[in-house]
Amino acid sequence: MVILVSREGERPGLRERKKQETRIALSWAAIRLAVERGLENVRVEDIAAEARVAPRTFNNYFSSKGEAIAARHLDRARLIAEELRRRPASEPLWEAIKIAVVTQLAMGEEYDAGQPDQQWQTGVRLMISEPSLQGEMLKANAIAEDELAAAIAERTGTDVARDLYPRLVAGAAGAAIRVAMDQWLRADPPVPVRPLIEDALDRLAAGLPEP
Amino acid sequence: MVILVSREGERPGLRERKKQETRIALSWAAIRLAVERGLENVRVEDIAAEARVAPRTFNNYFSSKGEAIAARHLDRARLIAEELRRRPASEPLWEAIKIAVVTQLAMGEEYDAGQPDQQWQTGVRLMISEPSLQGEMLKANAIAEDELAAAIAERTGTDVARDLYPRLVAGAAGAAIRVAMDQWLRADPPVPVRPLIEDALDRLAAGLPEP
DNA sequence: CGCAAAGATGCGTGAGACGTAAATTTGCGC
């Protein structure tokens, strides 16, 4: 995956900031170009050019076009775990998860009430439509799910390594989010995402009773 | 993915049978070699040689080494949906799912009571350990999950395209299976899988209450 | 027994992933 290790407690020096900017620039460039001309008509070289870096540099950040494209989604998905950690401990777990997910979705929200930002949506649609990118999206989801599991373990005082519980909840929540998202993207007269997400998570918490 | 379309209602002529055999031979060869010398030291050429086919033929079956390795797991995972369809309609859904999963796991069972067959286990371990294969395993799981969703929709009279329900259940069940499996593979004094799977699925059906 | 279709091969090409070493830039202490 990433070669340039961004050690955690790194203070935001010019160096780190620039690295992050390059990473994001490469990622958006990859998405933009892939949407414009189709993934197969985009060479790594093009992406690098678009981001004003040397071709070889692309591979210092990502090990494939797919990874670059999924990076934006990954960063976004990670925020869910981060947000969950911020929720007060008094909140019931499922409630906290629901809020964390919805909050994260609302992040880049624009004019259109309740609709996540356009660019991210474009990226997700791209990943869903191009078969060769589906694997990358799944990988991103898996990574985000791991972080979510860690956050859940922390919050519930369970152990990610020993207990099934945190990973089970994270996995189920991840599945719910994926399904809701998918439904949302397919919806032909467009519908708001939030209700879908909430419905999916509520059903999970209810033990998935037959409808 | 696969180029050679195996049309469904195909009767098992010599042709089809041989194709299937080649596919499986390539897949096992890939796994065996990867386990023996490490994935990076296995060239497509080697796998083809091991399966007694021309190098070019490998790519007629799989589009990458990873796909070949995941194929065995995929075929196995698909059986769950197939088994679910065989369960009597009178059985409660979760019960049926549990049985379908356990039955499938028991398939290649050997001497050691309750432990799935060695080769498959080896393959799964390989996919978990090699980062570059994790994506392939996730893809396989996703495909199997789709089929499971279809089977669930059929059984519950819901619609995969319109209702969240079938995909939600399939996704949650898939997550439960993954988590249980993972726990099982990590367990240091080895433990039987079945209880883990059943525990995970039971918790799902119970709404994942905090422990 | 013979033909049409399906599959297996061979060959050639365009890309990609990545090791390595040289060139550049940044962070910092003096």
Next chain:
DNA sequence: GCGCAAATTTACGTCTCACGCATCTTTGCG
């Protein structure tokens, strides 16, 4: 400010791949 050591970016070269296309073989069937 200045200069050096560490972190990054680049340039190059190499090794595999994935896959299109043309051709040779094998299989299924009348």
